[in-house]
Amino acid sequence: MDKLQSYTSKESAWRSRLLRHAQSGKSIAAFCRDESVSTASFHIWRAKLAAGSDHTAKATQPAAFIDLGAIKDTGGVTSMAHSPPSTPVSSPEIDIRIDLGGGIVLAITRR
Known part of the structure; x- marks a missing residue:
């Protein structure tokens, strides 16, 4: 598995985990204990994915094209x-x- 696939797999797992946390009603500490992940990893991935969603939103906007003619x-x-x-x-x-x-x-x- 190359680095991109590995990152994409981790990203997908963390997106799912963050969604489960939002639906669980548990504190971050209790949720992380139940998921066997560190609270530091939780905060790091939550920040990464929040920053990535801003970048993704900007990237999906149509690019301006200026036709100057041939x-x-x-x-x-x-x-x-x-x-x-x-x-x-x-x-x-x-x-x-x-x-x-x-x-x-x-x-x-x-x-």
Whole structure:
């Protein structure tokens, strides 16, 4: 079993365990004693899964897509594919900056 499968199996077991605790009405200490797990593990997994559910919710949101059109080179004259062919632009500089969050910016430049 690889690490991902092992983690996924543990995650599934802890999700089930936390659900059983919520339905049991027992204190964390009593529940952990009955389940033969430490209260520290209970708190660690509860925090991991709570943080993971926030991350999962963000990850399932549809990604924004920006269609800038195709760029085609026509013998030294570059034009945007969605522009009318009668309006060529000579050597446009294309600069795209995307803020990925966490202080990371993706910059793409075509000259």
